Amino acid sequence: MIITKQKAVDDIIRALKGAKSTFIFGCGDCATLCRTGGTKEIGEMTEILNQNGISVTGSSVPKATCHELDVQRLLRAHKEQVARAESVLVLACGAGIQAVGDSITKPVVSGCDSLFIGNSRRQMQFSEKCSVCGECVLNENAGLCPETRCPKGMQNGPCGGAVRGRCEVDSSLPCVWIEIYERMRAFGRLDEMRRVRGPKNRKVAARPHRMGNWPSVRGDDGNV
Amino acid sequence: MGTYKSKLEQGFVITAEIAPPKGADVSVPLGIAEKLAARVAAVNVTDNQRAMLHMSPLAFSHLLLGVGAEPILQVCCRDRNRLALQSDLLGAWALGISNICVMTGDYPTLGDNPQAKPVFDLDASQLIGAARQLSRGVALNGKPIKDHGEFFIGAVFNPFYDPMDLELLKAERKIDSGAQFFQTQPFFDKASVDQFLGRVRNLSAKFLVGVTPLKSERMIEFLNNNVLTTPIPEGVARRITTAADPEKEGLKMAAELVNSIRDKVDGVHLMPVGQLEALPTMLDMIDDGNKR
Numbered sequence: 001m002i003i004t005k006q007k008a009v010d011d012i013i014r015a016l017k018g019a020k021s022t023f024i025f026g027c028g029d030c031a032t033l034c035r036t037g038g039t040k041e042i043g044e045m046t047e048i049l050n051q052n053g054i055s056v057t058g059s060s061v062p063k064a065t066c067h068e069l070d071v072q073r074l075l076r077a078h079k080e081q082v083a084r085a086e087s088v089l090v091l092a093c094g095a096g097i098q099a100v101g102d103s104i105t106k107p108v109v110s111g112c113d114s115l116f117i118g119n120s121r122r123q124m125q126f127s128e129k130c131s132v133c134g135e136c137v138l139n140e141n142a143g144l145c146p147e148t149r150c151p152k153g154m155q156n157g158p159c160g161g162a163v164r165g166r167c168e169v170d171s172s173l174p175c176v177w178i179e180i181y182e183r184m185r186a187f188g189r190l191d192e193m194r195r196v197r198g199p200k201n202r203k204v205a206a207r208p209h210r211m212g213n214w215p216s217v218r219g220d221d222g223n224v
Numbered sequence: 225m226g227t228y229k230s231k232l233e234q235g236f237v238i239t240a241e242i243a244p245p246k247g248a249d250v251s252v253p254l255g256i257a258e259k260l261a262a263r264v265a266a267v268n269v270t271d272n273q274r275a276m277l278h279m280s281p282l283a284f285s286h287l288l289l290g291v292g293a294e295p296i297l298q299v300c301c302r303d304r305n306r307l308a309l310q311s312d313l314l315g316a317w318a319l320g321i322s323n324i325c326v327m328t329g330d331y332p333t334l335g336d337n338p339q340a341k342p343v344f345d346l347d348a349s350q351l352i353g354a355a356r357q358l359s360r361g362v363a364l365n366g367k368p369i370k371d372h373g374e375f376f377i378g379a380v381f382n383p384f385y386d387p388m389d390l391e392l393l394k395a396e397r398k399i400d401s402g403a404q405f406f407q408t409q410p411f412f413d414k415a416s417v418d419q420f421l422g423r424v425r426n427l428s429a430k431f432l433v434g435v436t437p438l439k440s441e442r443m444i445e446f447l448n449n450n451v452l453t454t455p456i457p458e459g460v461a462r463r464i465t466t467a468a469d470p471e472k473e474g475l476k477m478a479a480e481l482v483n484s485i486r487d488k489v490d491g492v493h494l495m496p497v498g499q500l501e502a503l504p505t506m507l508d509m510i511d512d513g514n515k516r
Contacts, residue, residue: 152302152344152347156347156350157347158391159328160380160391161330165386181393194393194397195397195400198350
């Protein structure tokens with residue numbers, strides 16, 4: 001899932017640029033699990049905005065705000081509430097925020113910073129294990145991703161700086177190259193670690209990624 | 225090709241490390257380099273070491289040639305992608321620089337520009353491979369390079385890494401990629417050097433043993449906390465902390481270490497962390513001790 005954190009209230013209010021009313025979108029998926037854009041957080045945000053003289057004309061929590069057609073359907077369903085608002089605040093990841101922004105002509109304000117694609121273990125415990133590089137090296141590394149889990153993204157690690165098995169960049173992390181080494185040894189595959197891996201093909205990571213055509217929809221906010 | 229390579233192939237060499245200045249005035253480090261030029265086989269020029277902003281090592285290496293010192297250009301992967309790295313390597317040839325020492329590089333968050341974008345498009349093994357490929361007249365994209373030179377390619381080795389087998393596997397990969405010599409993290413006692421030599425005996429590359437003179441308890445703490453993966457041996461630390469003149473004692477100890485291992489190692493690499501001016505004195509001590 002996409003891990004997000006809410007922006008500081010002052011930053012959100014500043015980004016609203018003096019708007020006196022707003023409609024809030026959350027997200028029923030990732031941002032709900034991250035406690036940044038669920039029903040509860042929308043309630044709390046509504047209270048804070050009200051205290052700052054900004055009225056909330058309504059809100060909606062799509063199942064997943066990155067689903068653009070679903071967002072457009074909800075915009076039509078909340079047509080009047082959206083029409084009364086000077087702006088739309090989105091408490092979701094950058095994908096969700098732009099799904100709303102690309103579907104409406106009103107100013108859309110981001111209420112969250114998107115951090116990473118995270119695995120969830122316990123409540124509010126998230127860790128990045130995949131960075132969607134486009135060229136998966138898990139098969140070569142006994143199922144551990146050095147592109148993501150090594151800060152230097154080394155393909156021929158380790159960097160040599162680990163102390164007592166901990167990463168030199170962040171000692172709260174285990175060195176993934178030592179973990180790879182231990183797994184490869186357990187699997188009887190250490191010989192593979194004698195081979196040099198060539199440079200990664202960064203072309204496959206060229207942005208923006210897409211499958212199918214790039215959509216060119218904007219302005220379907222039912223406001224017309 | 226410079227003379228450092230042939231000296232290393234013939235016998236024991238001493239190299240020294242000089243960081244480019246954190247500014248545009250090169251007079252101090254260049255003055256030291258001039259004094260060292262005839263006394264060391266080559267001078268290593270660090271590449272924004274510990275992710276701290278310094279002058280371009282390519283520019284400083286070029287200036288070294290002007291005072292008669294043979295440079296070993298350090299090239300790290302942190303700040304440049306494969307285009308920029310190869311471009312600098314071609315530039316090195318044009319400037320008369322053919323020795324390089326390749327490393328992945330310290331992470332930006334540990335340096336003085338923690339908000340910088342970490343590049344790491346290539347890692348050390350891949351950059352070593354790129355340098356060898358360029359030396360054979362082919363760029364990383366497979367296209368021919370006209371009028372290419374030939375690099376003498378170095379890499380780094382951490383003799384105190386745990387697990388050592390993993391560091392050795394990586395050294396094998398670096399050698400496969402084209403590394404011809406290694407410079408190590410600093411040693412502070414002969415016993416550790418002996419142990420290390422046993423481990424790398426079967427690797428087909430030259431090893432220059434790192435030597436850093438200690439000068440104070442504070443420096444020992446700094447190195448233990450920021451640079452080394454294994455703390456400085458207690459006996460060594462005690463000799464410094466109890467010495468009447470810790471700075472002189474540190475230089476003496478480093479010179480003693482060099483003289484006690486010079487018959488069995490390919491060379492030593494002097495890294496005078498924060499004691500650049502002491503290098504000529506240290507070389508005097510090494511010469512004196514060696515004559516005895």
